[in-house]
Amino acid sequence: MTINKRPKINIHIQEMYDQVKKQGGPTGIFTRSIVDEYHRLVKLVSGPELETKKINISFLKKGGTNGKNH
Numbered sequence: 001m002t003i004n005k006r007p008k009i010n011i012h013i014q015e016m017y018d019q020v021k022k023q024g025g026p027t028g029i030f031t032r033s034i035v036d037e038y039h040r041l042v043k044l045v046s047g048p049e050l051e052t053k054k055i056n057i058s059f060l061k062k063g064g065t066n067g068k069n070h
Helices: 011-022 029-046
Strands: none
């Protein structure tokens, strides 16, 4: 039997991230690395993106030179 454990975000990273956001966002290399690490962990926890991502495709009509569609 296999157990699928989802990774959790480290509570210390979460607290540091919250403090950085309270102070108005990252202003230096250390606060930027805290925010980057938090976003990396959020991405890991959220799971595979390709399975759940929806792709919207729109087709453009070819228009004439005067802006009207033919």
